Amino acid sequence: MTTVDTLRWSAADTLVLAGRSLRHWRRQPELLLLSTAQPVLLVLLFTQVFAGAVATPGMRYVDWLVPGVLVQVVAWDSAKTAVGVAEDLASSTIERFRTLPMSAPAVLAGRTLADAARNLFVVLAMLAAGTLVGLRIPGGPVAAAGAVALTVAFGYALTWLFAYVGLRARGGEAALAGGILVVFPLMFASSALVPVETMPAWLRPVAAHQPLTAVIDAVRALLRGQPAASAVATALAWTAAILALAVPAAVRRFRKLST
Amino acid sequence: MTAAIRAEGLRKGYPGVRALRGVDLEVPAGSVLALLGPNGAGKSTTVRILTTLVAPDGGRAEVAGFDVVRHPHRVRAAIGVAGQYAAVDGRLTGRENLVLFGRLHRMPHRAALRRAGELLDRFDLAAAADRLARTYSGGMRRRLDLAASLVAHAPVLFLDEPTTGLDPLRREQLWAVVGDLVAEGTSVLLTTQYLEEAERLADRVAVVDHGRVVAEGTAEQLKHRTGRSSLDAAFLALTGAAA
Ligand SMILES: Nc1ncnc2c1ncn2[C@@H]1O[C@H](COP(=O)(O)OP(=O)(O)OP(=O)(O)O)[C@@H](O)[C@H]1O
Numbered sequence: 001m002t003t004v005d006t007l008r009w010s011a012a013d014t015l016v017l018a019g020r021s022l023r024h025w026r027r028q029p030e031l032l033l034l035s036t037a038q039p040v041l042l043v044l045l046f047t048q049v050f051a052g053a054v055a056t057p058g059m060r061y062v063d064w065l066v067p068g069v070l071v072q073v074v075a076w077d078s079a080k081t082a083v084g085v086a087e088d089l090a091s092s093t094i095e096r097f098r099t100l101p102m103s104a105p106a107v108l109a110g111r112t113l114a115d116a117a118r119n120l121f122v123v124l125a126m127l128a129a130g131t132l133v134g135l136r137i138p139g140g141p142v143a144a145a146g147a148v149a150l151t152v153a154f155g156y157a158l159t160w161l162f163a164y165v166g167l168r169a170r171g172g173e174a175a176l177a178g179g180i181l182v183v184f185p186l187m188f189a190s191s192a193l194v195p196v197e198t199m200p201a202w203l204r205p206v207a208a209h210q211p212l213t214a215v216i217d218a219v220r221a222l223l224r225g226q227p228a229a230s231a232v233a234t235a236l237a238w239t240a241a242i243l244a245l246a247v248p249a250a251v252r253r254f255r256k257l258s259t
Numbered sequence: 260m261t262a263a264i265r266a267e268g269l270r271k272g273y274p275g276v277r278a279l280r281g282v283d284l285e286v287p288a289g290s291v292l293a294l295l296g297p298n299g300a301g302k303s304t305t306v307r308i309l310t311t312l313v314a315p316d317g318g319r320a321e322v323a324g325f326d327v328v329r330h331p332h333r334v335r336a337a338i339g340v341a342g343q344y345a346a347v348d349g350r351l352t353g354r355e356n357l358v359l360f361g362r363l364h365r366m367p368h369r370a371a372l373r374r375a376g377e378l379l380d381r382f383d384l385a386a387a388a389d390r391l392a393r394t395y396s397g398g399m400r401r402r403l404d405l406a407a408s409l410v411a412h413a414p415v416l417f418l419d420e421p422t423t424g425l426d427p428l429r430r431e432q433l434w435a436v437v438g439d440l441v442a443e444g445t446s447v448l449l450t451t452q453y454l455e456e457a458e459r460l461a462d463r464v465a466v467v468d469h470g471r472v473v474a475e476g477t478a479e480q481l482k483h484r485t486g487r488s489s490l491d492a493a494f495l496a497l498t499g500a501a502a
């Protein structure tokens with residue numbers, strides 16, 4: 001087979017397996033509904049609860065918060081990829097796939113693609129909820145679309161990271177625990193809920209320079225219509241760096257399952 | 260004609276266990292070999308090496324003329340596999356499971372759908388075809404798993420304890436399916452605990468014990484060699500489980 005053939009078949013296998021994951025969700029609409037309702041609830045709650053307590057210089061709290069929660073939730077959702085991969089491993093579904101003449105990375109690529117589709121859905125639902133509680137998007141529709149694309153792309157990179165975690169974990173629960181361990185510090189030691197300047201001195205440099213903060217700051221700038229080029233560049237650099245690290249690691253780990 | 264399956268000196272160890280200590284096998288094209296052996300003898304490990312799922316520590320094996328370690332992809336294109344534990348996707352329907360396998364074997368969607376329909380009929384699953392597989396009984400899952408291994412008309416078939424959990428009628432039906440496949444030229448390696456099954460289906464029987472093939476031949480030869488009248492008794496004599 002030529003390289004082009006190989007790529008074409010990998011893409012075809014990826015789509016078939018992404019279709020499998022999407023079918024799983026269609027079978028459990030309540031799951032999709034609940035997993036969307038949760039972040040929407042977060043947006044509604046946080047805007048009400050924290051609005052009076054957190055000073056966000058130069059902007060209303062809701063405009064500060066929604067981009068933060070958006071990226072937090074996408075990171076959290078990506079951690080679920082670890083559970084899905086670990087459950088497939090435990091149920092010997094992946095083993096069965098490995099006896100087929102299919103492209104090996106497609107097993108992971110199909111799931112991460114489906115998870116990206118789910119993330120897109122959740123992000124749009126949260127933006128809608130945000131506008132209900134007063135979110136304004138002075139940046140306009142094009143910048144907003146850019147913010148959505150950036151968030152989903154970053155989430156996609158994270159799903160590869162968590163696919164790797166899922167391949168290393170023994171079973172779904174261990175994968176979840178491992179996922180939380182990675183994702184919680186990133187979610188909360190970030191500019192998502194409060195400005196980094198309000199954090200203790202030891203935490204500040206970490207929180208200011210971690211990937212979630214980079215993406216949140218870029219999304220915020222885009223939605224507000226502020227100059228965003230450098231923030232977006234930093235966010236894209238993180239996304240690319242995570243992909244460059246996680247994709248080969250996960251694929252190599254997947255190939256090594258046979259030893 | 261080359262052998263459909265040839266293994267030489269396969270060795271495989273797990274922490275604290277020497278699962279295989281040098282397994283030699285040969286399955287001529289178009290024939291059926293039954294691996295017979297007590298629990299833990301190494302039957303599934305042998306199957307897992309031959310189906311490219313685990314790499315052997317030593318020895319070599321070819322399936323359909325391809326080395327299982329160096330050309331796993333070629334091997335996978337030539338085999339159908341039903342493992343010891345049914346690996347069907349409970350969150351898909353029976354039909355969707357089979358179509359998924361057809362698509363991953365790179366059949367066009369319509370061909371995959373047609374093939375799924377044929378196999379659902381053949382395995383008595385037509386009435387349950389559009390129910391989620393997680394609502395299937397154990398035997399139904401098993402049959403779906405077996406059907407999945409036949410989706411691609413693979414020339415070499417591996418069935419690890421294919422009739423475990425099947426009722427007598429369904430067992431007979433599976434035997435008939437295997438018989439048809441062999442008549443069409445398929446080569447089969449199956450493992451079984453049922454000596455009657457080995458006798459019925461297999462051209463040759465390899466008795467595995469403690470990670471080695473301790474005897475190999477037709478059922479008749481094995482009975483003759485051990486001086487026993489039934490394969491059951493021959494089996495017990497060969498694996499040292501009885502005097
Ligand atoms: N993944 C594994 N990790 C550790 N040990 C293993 C593993 N797979 C198999 N073994 C060990 O290798 C030996 C052979 O196992 P195998 O599954 O091949 O036996 P079997 O002949 O198929 O038995 P059964 O009739 O019970 O299915 C056993 O001692 C088993 O415990």
Ligand SMILES: [Mg+2]
Binds near residue numbers: 302303304343419
């Ligand atoms: Mg076994």
